Amino acid sequence: MMHADAERVTVPQVGSANFASARARLDGIGFLFLLVFLLALLSWAWSSGMLPEILSYREDIIYLFRQHIELVVSAAVLATFTAIPIGAVLSRPAFRGSSELILQIFNLSMTIPTLAILALSMSVLGIGFAPAVFGLWAMTILPIIRNTYTGLRAVSPHLIEAARGMGMTPAQVFWRVELPNALFVIFGGIRIAFSICVGTAPLAFLIGAGGFGELIFTGIALNETPMVLAGAIPTALIAVITDFLIGRVQYHLVPRGINPLR
Amino acid sequence: MEHLTKIFGSRERGIVAVDDVSFELPKGEICVLLGPSGCGKTTTMKMINRLIQPTSGTVFIDGEDTSAVDPIRLRRSIGYVIQQIGLFPNKTVAENICVVPDLLGWDRRKARSRAVELLELVGMPPATFMDRYPKELSGGQQQRVGVIRALAADPPVMLMDEPFGAIDPINREIIQDEFLRMQGALKKTIIFVSHDLNEAVKMANRIAIFRNGRLEQFATPAELLARPANDFVANFLGSDRALKRLALVSVAEAMLTDFEIIHEDDPAARAEAALRASGLLALPMVDAEGRPSGMLAQGDVAQTQATAAECSRPVHATVQISADLRNAVALMFAQDMPVLPCVDQEGRLKGILTWRSIVRSLSVRGADS
Ligand SMILES: Nc1ncnc2c1ncn2[C@@H]1O[C@H](COP(=O)(O)OP(=O)(O)OP(=O)(O)O)[C@@H](O)[C@H]1O
Ligand SMILES: [Mg+2]
Numbered sequence: 001m002m003h004a005d006a007e008r009v010t011v012p013q014v015g016s017a018n019f020a021s022a023r024a025r026l027d028g029i030g031f032l033f034l035l036v037f038l039l040a041l042l043s044w045a046w047s048s049g050m051l052p053e054i055l056s057y058r059e060d061i062i063y064l065f066r067q068h069i070e071l072v073v074s075a076a077v078l079a080t081f082t083a084i085p086i087g088a089v090l091s092r093p094a095f096r097g098s099s100e101l102i103l104q105i106f107n108l109s110m111t112i113p114t115l116a117i118l119a120l121s122m123s124v125l126g127i128g129f130a131p132a133v134f135g136l137w138a139m140t141i142l143p144i145i146r147n148t149y150t151g152l153r154a155v156s157p158h159l160i161e162a163a164r165g166m167g168m169t170p171a172q173v174f175w176r177v178e179l180p181n182a183l184f185v186i187f188g189g190i191r192i193a194f195s196i197c198v199g200t201a202p203l204a205f206l207i208g209a210g211g212f213g214e215l216i217f218t219g220i221a222l223n224e225t226p227m228v229l230a231g232a233i234p235t236a237l238i239a240v241i242t243d244f245l246i247g248r249v250q251y252h253l254v255p256r257g258i259n260p261l262r
Numbered sequence: 263m264e265h266l267t268k269i270f271g272s273r274e275r276g277i278v279a280v281d282d283v284s285f286e287l288p289k290g291e292i293c294v295l296l297g298p299s300g301c302g303k304t305t306t307m308k309m310i311n312r313l314i315q316p317t318s319g320t321v322f323i324d325g326e327d328t329s330a331v332d333p334i335r336l337r338r339s340i341g342y343v344i345q346q347i348g349l350f351p352n353k354t355v356a357e358n359i360c361v362v363p364d365l366l367g368w369d370r371r372k373a374r375s376r377a378v379e380l381l382e383l384v385g386m387p388p389a390t391f392m393d394r395y396p397k398e399l400s401g402g403q404q405q406r407v408g409v410i411r412a413l414a415a416d417p418p419v420m421l422m423d424e425p426f427g428a429i430d431p432i433n434r435e436i437i438q439d440e441f442l443r444m445q446g447a448l449k450k451t452i453i454f455v456s457h458d459l460n461e462a463v464k465m466a467n468r469i470a471i472f473r474n475g476r477l478e479q480f481a482t483p484a485e486l487l488a489r490p491a492n493d494f495v496a497n498f499l500g501s502d503r504a505l506k507r508l509a510l511v512s513v514a515e516a517m518l519t520d521f522e523i524i525h526e527d528d529p530a531a532r533a534e535a536a537l538r539a540s541g542l543l544a545l546p547m548v549d550a551e552g553r554p555s556g557m558l559a560q561g562d563v564a565q566t567q568a569t570a571a572e573c574s575r576p577v578h579a580t581v582q583i584s585a586d587l588r589n590a591v592a593l594m595f596a597q598d599m600p601v602l603p604c605v606d607q608e609g610r611l612k613g614i615l616t617w618r619s620i621v622r623s624l625s626v627r628g629a630d631s
Contacts, residue, residue, distance in 0.1 A: 162348030165313055165421075166362050166412075167338030180352040257351045257395030 034240045038233065045229060053226035054233075060215060061230055068211035068238070071129070071204050075136035076197050080190060083141040087148025087186075088174075103149065106142050114139060114200050122207040132209030140197045147189025151182030184258055187250040194246055198239045202231070279305040281475040282319075287468060289324075289418075290449040294462040297472030297498070303455045304345065306472075307421050310453065311340045323419060338365055341412030341420035341450070345427065347404050349396040355381070355407055356392040362415040373414075380410040384440060402433045409441065413448075423455045438464060459499060463487070463506050471495050484510050507624055508587040516587055516623035517604045517613030523548060526555060526571040530563040533570045537563065542616060546603040547574050552610040554580055554603040580605045583612050587623075590615050 045051045090099040118135040125131035155178050163177045205213025215231030218224075256262055280302040287293045295303040308314040310321050312333045321328045328336055349358050356377045363373035381388040384406045396404055409425055426434045426441075438461065445452070456462050462469050463483045471478045471486070479491040487507045490496035499506070522536035524547045537545055537560055547570050549555040556574025563573055578597040581590045583604050594602050594615070602615040 156346075156348075158344060158346040158348045159350060161313065162342070162344050163350075165308075165311055165337055165342035165344060167334050167336075167365055168361075169334055172365070177350055177352075181350070183352075255352045255395070257353065257397060 031240065031244050034236075038236065038240075041229075041233065045226075050226045050229065054230045057215065057227065057230040061234060064210060064212050064214055064231070065234060067209075068201055068235070071132055071136065071209060071211050072194075072198055072201050072238070072242075075133045075140055075201075076194050078133065079137045079140035079193060079197070080144060082137075083144035083189075083193070084148050084186065086141070087145040088152060088179075090145070090149050091152035099149065103146060106145060109138075110142050114203060115206070118203055118207050127208035129209050131207055132204035132211075135207070136197050136200055136204065139200050140193045143193040143196065144186070144189040147192075148182065148186050151185030151189075152178055154185065155181045180255065181258055184250070184254045184260070187246070187254060191243065191246045191250065194242055195239060198235075198242050202235055278475050280309070283472075283475075283477045285468075285470055285477065285480045287451060287453070289451050291467035292445065292452040292454055292465055293468045293470060294466035295453065295455045295470050295472060296457065296459065296462045297478075299457065301472040302475040303457075303472055304423055305475075307423055307453055307455055310419075310421055311337050311342060313337075338362055338415065339417050339419070341415075341417040341422075343408050343412045343420070343422040343425045345423040345455070347408040347428070349404055349407060349411070351396050354393050354395055355399070358396065358407060359411045359414050361411065362417075366415055368415075376414055380413060383444060384410055402429045402437065405429055406437065406440075409437075413444075413450075418451060420450050420452045422452060424457070425454070426461065427456075434461070441465075459506065460509075463509055471498060473498075504624070505588075508591055508620075511587045511623055512583070513581050513585050513587065513590050513604050513615060514583040514612070516590075516620055517583065517615050518619045519613045521545060521614065523611070524558060524570050526550075526569065526574075528570045530566045530568050530570055530573055533558045533573075534560075534563045542601055542614075544601045546577065546601070546611055546614060547571065548611050553608075554605065554611045557599075557601070557603075577603060580609070581615065582606070587615075587620055591620065 042051070045054055089095065090102060095102075114135075117138055118132070121131040121135040121138070125134060159177055159181065160173055163173045168176065201211055202213035202216055204211050205217055212231040212235045215227050216235070219227030219229075219231060251259070251261055254261075283302075283306060285293075295306060297303055305314060309316045310323075310328070312328065316329075323340075350361070353361075356374065359377040359380060360368075360373040363376060368376075377392065378388040381391055386403060386406060391399070391403070391407075396407070399407065405426060405428060409422070412420055412422070426437050429437060442465065454465060456465070466483050468480060469483055469486050470480045473494055479486060479495050481489075481491075484507065486495070487499060487503045487510070490499055490503075496503075521540045521542070522545075524533045524536055524545055526547060526549055528547075533545070533547070537558065544557050544559045546554040547556040547558055554577050556571065557577055558570060558574050562575070563570070566573060578599060579593045580603045581593055583606055590602060590604075594600065594617075600616060603611055604613045604615055606612050
């Protein structure tokens, strides 16, 4: 599923305007659909008399929310700031020979189950916040690296030639031409990566980093549906809102000239 | 001002893309590099701004060896239009035009007003186009922006790789004319790649013909068409090259002026005498302002007491003296007029063109170039 996603975001650069507007529409519809779904869930919880029970976890929810957000934001920000430079370096001509191989190795590492990665990072870094962030980071960087790399490689060599021919230094060519033109694809990677990050975050509870996983897993263990929902509903909300926000940022930050969404 | 010799034994396996090419281009002239695909035109051009390092040989600009100049500074002083236009899609039209001024550290406002000025120069209203993105322009508009972007910092030298390649023939003619008009005022030294002979003949002060990386001939268009250096060049120019020379001669250069002017109220007998003296089939007649108002043909004026005006025929067409012979010949064919009156801006008769005068002017030019 992730592969399909990665391809989907690299297509718009060359794809048609039709596709783009369809994509934009889809985003809106998806967002609405999820909201409706959540509302339905809430009303069901209420009508079955579970809502008061869920709300009784209010204090836990507020505390875990902070923890959860801290985990996700640290991992995602760290991942963004490490993955983009790695992707950029891999796309440089000096790495052309080895970059595909390195990306294959990264791809292979994606097949390791998330739990195994968390377990591995726990066995090295112990339990708590640090290994959880490390584990989430490791899950998050790959889509960003891959999209940064493909995005930069996809910048037309003519643009680079024109830029060089007009007297830009290699650094100017990178910052003024290559990076802006790859931005849309890079954002696509960030979007996928963040949704992975948010989706994986509940597992952090298993290595002692807290977050909504605490309510979910404990609820499952105790067979307490309201407790599970008290963790699951906020997790789902965070996922939807994150994706929506990144979509907005992508829409506004990527210049109109290369943004197929507008 | 430029003297460049380059041997380019290229890239290990040794594709010789450009082989020992030397020529010198006077300041302010347009030189068109012409030849079949893959003959080394682009490579030659890229060695001038050092996007490609010559294997050997040197390029001089204004007597200065370019290999001694910092390549970044060199490129900022040379306007460059690439074969694929290469507008930056992430920048607006104005930002694209301002790229080199920005690199040179111009004041923002000065760069902006320069962009306005250049857009006006190519007939693209700045208010409409400044803030558009390249994808919102037509192909022809993109190409115009590509050209004015190269002009933005007012470089003395321009390199243009098939700048009008991607436009349909009609718009190409328009842009070419626009460009020539601009060049008339700007007087840049321009190296221009083309593989369209008509474009080359139209644009060039000099044409360099390439084959497989070798320079086959370097000459003015007239000389090239009159005297191809060898069979390859002659073949490349095509068997109709004599016709192409028509585009190089203005009507003013080829027209006859030594004939008697006939006025509307002259007697027909005088017209007949004038016709006989000129040995032509027909002569134009002029009105009081000196404008051609009729044609007098030999059969019509014989043995009559009437005035010239009464036995004249209407003038179907005249040609401006600033036009080239191609236009004139087209008119002569289309209107079946073996004698074509030539007029100035105000429409006053300045001379006449006949088949014989055209043939003679072409052979005269062939002989003294
Ligand atoms: N980077 C390169 N490596 C190897 N060979 C090259 C390279 N660039 C060009 N060549 C070869 O050099 C020759 C000249 O190429 P060049 O691009 O100068 O042709 P051109 O005259 O501009 O052709 P066109 O009219 O198609 O643009 C060609 O045979 C081409 O294959
Ligand atoms: Mg070329």
